[in-house]
Amino acid sequence: MRIKVICFAVSLLCFAFFNRKAQAQGIGIFDNQTDVGTVKHAGSAQYDAGLQQYHLTGSGQNIWATHDDFHFVWKKMKGDFILRTNAAFIGKGVELHRKVGLMVRSTLESDSKHINAVVHGDGLTSLQYRKTVGGVTEEKKAGITAADVIQLERKGNTYTMSVARKGDLFVTEEVSDLDLGDDVYVGIFICSHNADVSESATFSNVRIVVPAPADLVAYKQYLSSNIEVLDLETQNSTIIYQSPKSLQAPNWTKDGKSLIYNSEGSLYKYDLKTNTPSVLNTGAAKNNNNDHVLSFDGKMLAISSGDGGPSIGYTVSANGGEAKRVSILGKGASYMHGWSPDGKYIVFCGERNKEFDVYRIPSTGGPEERLTNTPGLDDGPEYTPDGKYIYFNSVRSGLMQVWRMKADGTEQTQITNDDYNNWFPHVSPDGKWIVYITFLKNEVAPGDHPFYKHVFLRVMPVGGGPSKVVAYLYGGQGTINTPSWAPDSKHLAFVSNSK
Numbered sequence: 216m217r218i219k220v221i222c223f224a225v226s227l228l229c230f231a232f233f234n235r236k237a238q239a240q241g242i243g244i245f246d247n248q249t250d251v252g253t254v255k256h257a258g259s260a261q262y263d264a265g266l267q268q269y270h271l272t273g274s275g276q277n278i279w280a281t282h283d284d285f286h287f288v289w290k291k292m293k294g295d296f297i298l299r300t301n302a303a304f305i306g307k308g309v310e311l312h313r314k315v316g317l318m319v320r321s322t323l324e325s326d327s328k329h330i331n332a333v334v335h336g337d338g339l340t341s342l343q344y345r346k347t348v349g350g351v352t353e354e355k356k357a358g359i360t361a362a363d364v365i366q367l368e369r370k371g372n373t374y375t376m377s378v379a380r381k382g383d384l385f386v387t388e389e390v391s392d393l394d395l396g397d398d399v400y401v402g403i404f405i406c407s408h409n410a411d412v413s414e415s416a417t418f419s420n421v422r423i424v425v426p427a428p429a430d431l432v433a434y435k436q437y438l439s440s441n442i443e444v445l446d447l448e449t450q451n452s453t454i455i456y457q458s459p460k461s462l463q464a465p466n467w468t469k470d471g472k473s474l475i476y477n478s479e480g481s482l483y484k485y486d487l488k489t490n491t492p493s494v495l496n497t498g499a500a501k502n503n504n505n506d507h508v509l510s511f512d513g514k515m516l517a518i519s520s521g522d523g524g525p526s527i528g529y530t531v532s533a534n535g536g537e538a539k540r541v542s543i544l545g546k547g548a549s550y551m552h553g554w555s556p557d558g559k560y561i562v563f564c565g566e567r568n569k570e571f572d573v574y575r576i577p578s579t580g581g582p583e584e585r586l587t588n589t590p591g592l593d594d595g596p597e598y599t600p601d602g603k604y605i606y607f608n609s610v611r612s613g614l615m616q617v618w619r620m621k622a623d624g625t626e627q628t629q630i631t632n633d634d635y636n637n638w639f640p641h642v643s644p645d646g647k648w649i650v651y652i653t654f655l656k657n658e659v660a661p662g663d664h665p666f667y668k669h670v671f672l673r674v675m676p677v678g679g680g681p682s683k684v685v686a687y688l689y690g691g692q693g694t695i696n697t698p699s700w701a702p703d704s705k706h707l708a709f710v711s712n713s714k
Contacts, residue, residue: 242260242262242269243264245288246290248260248286248287248289249286249287250285250286251275251284251285251287251320251324251325252275252283252285252325253275254274254285255274256273256413258271258275258413259273259286260272260288266453267453267454268417268419268451269288269417269418269421270305270415271315271405271415271416271418272405272415273285273404273405273407274286274406274409274410274413276409277312278333278404279343279352280352281326281345281349281350281351282326283325283326283406284325284410285404285405285406286404286405286406287318287320287403287404289323289400290401290402291401292398292399292401295370295425295426296368296369296401296423296424296425297368297422297423297425298317298319298368298401298402298422298423299317299364299365299366299367299420299422299424299687300317300365300419300420300422301364301365301381301418301419301450302315302316302334302403302416302417303363303416303419304416305415305416305417309407309409310336310407310408310409311335311336311337311408312335312339313406313414314336314404314406316331316334317331318367318400318402318404319331319369319395319399319400319401321399322400326345326348326349327348328345328348328350328393328394329344329345329395330343330344330345330367330395331343331404332366332367332376334378336408336414338360339356340359340360340361340378341356341357341388342354342374342376342389343355344374344393346393355376355388356388357388358386359378362378362379362380363381364380364420365377365378366687372392372394372395373389373391374393375387375389376389379687381450381684382685383683383684384684420450420451420687422689424689426713426714427712427714428714433665438666438712438714439460439714440460440463440710441456441713442455442456442476443708443709443711445672445706445707445708445709446706447706448705450685452686455487456485460479461666462483462710463504463505463692463693463696463710464477464505464506464507464693464695464696464697465699465710466507466697466698466699467699467701469512469513470513470702471487471703472487472488473485474487475495475507475533476710477505477507480501480502480503481494482494482497483495484535496536497531497535497536499522500518500520500529500531502521502522503520504519504521504526505692505693505696505697506550506552506564506696507551507697508551508554510533510558511600512558514532514533515533515554515578516530516533517529517553517561517578518538519563525549526548526549527542528541528542528550528551528561528563528576529542530578541561541576541579541580542576543583546583547565547566547567548566549563549564549565549566549574550563550564550565551563552597553596554578554598555575555598555622556601556602557602558578560576560577560578561575561577561578562574562575562598563575563576563596564594565585567585570590571594572586572593573586573596574586575596585624586620587609587620587624589611591662592609592615593607593609594607594639595638595640595696597641597698598622598642599642599677601646603622604620604622605619605621605622605624606640606642608638608639612629612632614633614634614635614636615638615654615661616629616633616637617629617631617649630679631651631682636659637652637673638652639696641697641698643700643704644701644702644703644704646677648674648675648676650672650674650695650700651672651673651675651695652670652671652672652673652694653670653671653672653673653684654668654691655670659691665691666690666691666693667689667690667712668691670689670694671684671686671687671688672685672686672688672695672709685707686707686709688709688711689712690710691712
């Protein structure tokens with residue numbers, strides 16, 4: 216692969232955008248493109264490497280009944296996978312039932328067995344499938360119309376469509392016992408539903424994820440990692456760096472030039488201009504985890520390192536150097552999460568007598584002060600830029616939810632209250648928004664935030680109010696454990712995963 220540099224409209228920031236080296240006749244992450252069936256007007260696809268978007272044009276009478284005519288951009292895959300995209304038609308169009316979406320096919324023949332998650336021009340959103348070669352297509356309609364976000368997942372012979380209007384949570388439909396064979400064609404498609412015309416669409420946030428195998432040993436075996444940069448206005452996300460290793464928890468430096476993340480016990484500083492990661496010296500702290508946070512002035516890091524025992528809190532220069540211990544010896548595990556704006560205090564999650572609570576401690580070391588005392592896990596504390604409040608997540612209401620308290624620990628107030636598990640609220644530099652990560656309650660226990668799950672990144676006003684999803688991804692532990700807002704409060708960095 217090769218890395219290509221492109222500038223964003225962010226003051227003094229340049230991002231390295233990932234541009235895959237396509238195979239012969241390949242396009243982006245796909246192997247090839249094909250007109251399936253009979254079409255009067257040849258289809259085409261272009262890949263915008265900077266935005267990592269695909270622009271498809273295609274014709275074709277329909278994808279229905281006993282055969283299909285459409286344009287398909289595909290990749291050969293085996294095993295389980297998750298396909299995801301944001302899809303949008305270009306222009307008003309001619310036919311109400313023009314189609315865009317994700318597809319899995321046994322062959323490229325017009326009458327092949329297949330399944331597709333599709334959005335029609337009139338908004339109809341459905342899961343359509345053909346069980347036998349030349350058989351009649353069947354359909355399950357989604358509970359919503361006009362979906363912008365489309366996901367299609369395979370687990371064995373079970374296929375699950377998850378769809379949403381951009382900003383909303385997924386709704387799902389499922390088909391089981393659909394045998395398309397192990398070796399299949401997967402990809403994005405367009406069909407004009409009128410043999411005499413062509414239609415066009417844009418596909419962004421296109422991902423092919425190979426999830427963790429069922430026998431993966433948690434915290435011993437890891438999947439590959441993508442560092443992504445999300446533009447909050449467009450909700451288009453670009454992969455800027457990939458690694459076969461586990462990369463976790465990117466912090467954005469105050470000057471906007473670098474990201475700091477952890478991997479295999481070390482901290483790394485990733486230069487956004489040169490696309491180069493380099494090890495950050497942390498002295499005696501040799502086993503750093505994903506609880507690391509920059510001070511508000513950008514000069515210092517609070518880090519957490521389990522050097523032969525429970526996690527210990529340290530401070531170190533943001534440019535690297537000898538780490539200074541701030542945790543109290545023998546007190547138990549300490550996970551650093553936030554600095555006070557004046558730099559005098561650090562708030563952290565501390566395990567004391569088998570209870571996890573929020574504590575604060577002088578950044579130069581000294582006595583620690585317990586700020587929460589309810590049974591169960593309180594975690595992820597972080598100050599607002601004005602220093603008046605600390606946001607954190609707590610399981611005290613039954614599910615993990617976002618809470619807020621005054622800086623002295625008083626007036627603890629629940630901010631989110633839904634049927635999900637919400638972790639790690641991070642306040643934007645302008646103090647207006649919080650972003651947090653959401654886990655599905657049927658996938659994780661309320662007090663757990665494991666790797667390799669279906670998660671959402673959601674944003675809401677800092678004072679509370681409606682949340683909206685800004686990223687749909689496969690990740691979890693390490694995705695956004697620490698503050699990862701850009702200095703302009705318009706971009707986020709996070710980690711997603713795939714085998």
